[in-house]
Amino acid sequence: MAKKNLIVGQSGGPTAVINSSLYGVVSEGLAHSDEIGEVYGMVNGIEGFLEDRILNFREALPGDKLEYLKHTPGAYLGSCRYKLPESLEDPVYPLLFEKFEKLNIGWFFYIGGNDSMDTVSKLSRYAAMINSPVRVIGEPKTIDNDLVNTDHTPGYGSAAKYVASTVREIVLDASVYEKKSVTIVEIMGRHAGWLTAAGVLARKYEGDNPRYIYLPESDFDTENFLKDIEKALEKDCCVVVCVSEGIHDADGTFICEYDSSVGTDTFGHKMLAGCGKYLENLVRERLGVKARSVELNVSQRCSASLISAADQKEAVFAGRFGVQAALDGITGKMVSFIRRTEADGTVRIECGLEDVNAICNEEKTVPADWIINNGSDVSEKFLQYVLPLVQGRVEVPLGEDGLPVFVYRK
């Protein structure tokens, strides 16, 4: 019988290392040529797979081209936001498994966040239902760091490093004038403040900027916020604060909703825009000082120049680990990270496997006792948590044009 083939897809928003996870899966898959035939990629996730859009990695990224995946931002395979039907009786499931059979797929990998783990859950449950031999494994990915049952997720460390470095640069930039000014940095994160909290790394001494950090885990009170800012301006002429895009008041109304029109995405999530802009205008009008807002925007998830070496290494390792597990017959699991702290304080990250059904559609937020000063700062515990995740630099090769060299599908 012909060797079974492996297929891998990417789903949801990109991160700086989602292609490192892909590299881990593909390189490990190719390394097991005794057991695995071809290594395929789904173009645009499960949605593209349904339209038979696939590629073969041996042809798409031959030789050392594959190595370039490790520092290429964006999702090399393309992504999708496609939610499989809740009912396993839906005709899409037999359709998918017919396609798996036609391609002689033995192993299915899906790299993504909560919504992608929902896909992994459904496919693995359907496989069990029909006694299909296809092994289905989830590879975690999200800059939001909001997956449960894992210490952290690939993509978070690089995004945190980007946020911290950029906030530090913004602090230096904002500090050049003597005029009183307030700078509001708006950071991604709808319900979980992990990424916003990383702004604390930019603080170099007590009382340094960013002066306050507001996460969506706490209710945000605009009057208290204005009092915080006034107090800070008494001491310093330049005040920088970090706010999560998802901050909301005690009634649950997003602060950005006071300013902007909102819609919903295909998963029913509210689409947010502009709490930074809203607070900027509020500060200017109410406190009469120069105010500015900076939305860090998509660079948080696609900056190659601030990839954390630790994050990249872990993403590759999680990819490899998933392939080894699948070859051992494991299915319906997500690769997780477990933190081991040695006696000397050194932190070591190991991979584990967690039931994907317990992960999908759950959200992990920043623990309440890590949020201090009436919701305007994060504690030392958070700092100890995040430090190992942002270590090291990745040297991205430069081309003749002086710019980073990436791989892409044309």
Next chain:
Amino acid sequence: MAKKNLIVGQSGGPTAVINSSLYGVVSEGLAHSDEIGEVYGMVNGIEGFLEDRILNFREALPGDKLEYLKHTPGAYLGSCRYKLPESLEDPVYPLLFEKFEKLNIGWFFYIGGNDSMDTVSKLSRYAAMINSPVRVIGEPKTIDNDLVNTDHTPGYGSAAKYVASTVREIVLDASVYEKKSVTIVEIMGRHAGWLTAAGVLARKYEGDNPRYIYLPESDFDTENFLKDIEKALEKDCCVVVCVSEGIHDADGTFICEYDSSVGTDTFGHKMLAGCGKYLENLVRERLGVKARSVELNVSQRCSASLISAADQKEAVFAGRFGVQAALDGITGKMVSFIRRTEADGTVRIECGLEDVNAICNEEKTVPADWIINNGSDVSEKFLQYVLPLVQGRVEVPLGEDGLPVFVYRK
């Protein structure tokens, strides 16, 4: 008689290498200890100097701390936007020169853009008027690249590298979904499109994104823009365009003014906000496709992770060159860059000296014949111009927290 002292200040908006220019001036000043006594810095430019806020570099950045200036963004000395009075009869001039005498200043350096060269012009003319021996030299700085009589300015190359790399990452990020989408990247530049034009470096093949590039040197027609976008969407589902913050219609009305309230800064410049946001809404409403805008914002001028090695080297060299010129008795000049192209095409940048009076309050824009396709793109000539300016990488040291190490005044 005691040796004369040197003083240096920074003015206007920061760049990624304004501190490299400072490093060039200070290190060269300290190296000439046979002729130069102390090397002072004005804190917050001429405005802080009037309040006697100065520092001594031997104390502020002893030993190898000085080297850290080369990769530290923001203006280490702090900056100001202070315009000296037009009339040289104003009492501020004798006051300033009394302070120079009290500090035994022999050489005055000011690092900045057009407005700062206005300060250099006035001080050097006043010095000539009263037969003062103080030598006054301007060191160019601006990400806008809009100073006349110089091939380019320190700060532009790094900002261009940041813009090009980030636009490339945004293109990869925007390309992951199959859904039709338009991404508008808003880039700094009020009247000169040099920085926006650098977006062309992100294009990897003909027809690749960024599909269009709109500079403020051309009149912007929103109906033609919508037609351009529609045409691009016929071929590709993901369209990315670069627009300068200063694009305006044929009547001279800034596109952002159709959306936002505007004010003026201390130099009477219009304060701009949001042409990207305006065009995003326009595309969504008129073309019914997913639209997004990204304002690259202050990172364009303060990102340390994408400093161009060529830019940094030139900034340091311009600083050193200025000190050597001042020691030779030169005054009332700005250090300029001259481009020499060898027979084999190699580009070499040399320093020159230009009359500061011919530079201040002038603006250099992108030549009309470098702007093509009815104002929606830039030509190969621009590409050849910008390529040597974005070459090379600067390794910024990382601290124990995994973040770049900068120097700062507390």
